Amino acid sequence: MKRIVMAALVAVSMVALADGEPEFRLVIENHKFSPERVEVPAGKKVKLVIENRDSTPEEFESKQLNREKVIPGRSTGIVFVGPLKPGEYKFVGEFNEKTAKGVIVAK
Ligand SMILES: [Cu+2]
Numbered sequence: 001m002k003r004i005v006m007a008a009l010v011a012v013s014m015v016a017l018a019d020g021e022p023e024f025r026l027v028i029e030n031h032k033f034s035p036e037r038v039e040v041p042a043g044k045k046v047k048l049v050i051e052n053r054d055s056t057p058e059e060f061e062s063k064q065l066n067r068e069k070v071i072p073g074r075s076t077g078i079v080f081v082g083p084l085k086p087g088e089y090k091f092v093g094e095f096n097e098k099t100a101k102g103v104i105v106a107k
Pocket residue numbers: 059061068094
């Protein structure tokens with residue numbers, strides 16, 4: 001009994017695994033975060049892309065999220081957080097705590 005093997009033409013799908021985490025952009029300018037309230041999906045790892053437009057360094061810090069990251073002046077830093085339970089998580093710019101503050105809201 002002959003066995004015919006059909007060569008399956010596998011269509012190479014160009015679906016680039018859209019590197020996973022949802023991304024949220026924050027800007028630091030004049031020692032303030034913008035936006036100051038960031039809504040993210042709960043239960044997922046998310047990527048925060050934080051652009052510091054000031055000439056001075058800033059430190060993204062959240063005790064609740066257990067994150068600390070210095071972002072030099074005029075550069076961009078990346079911070080991964082989560083998966084988070086629904087709730088509010090405060091953060092500050094530790095070098096300018098009076099003005100640089102915000103909250104991540106996981107829903
Ligand atoms: Cu710190």
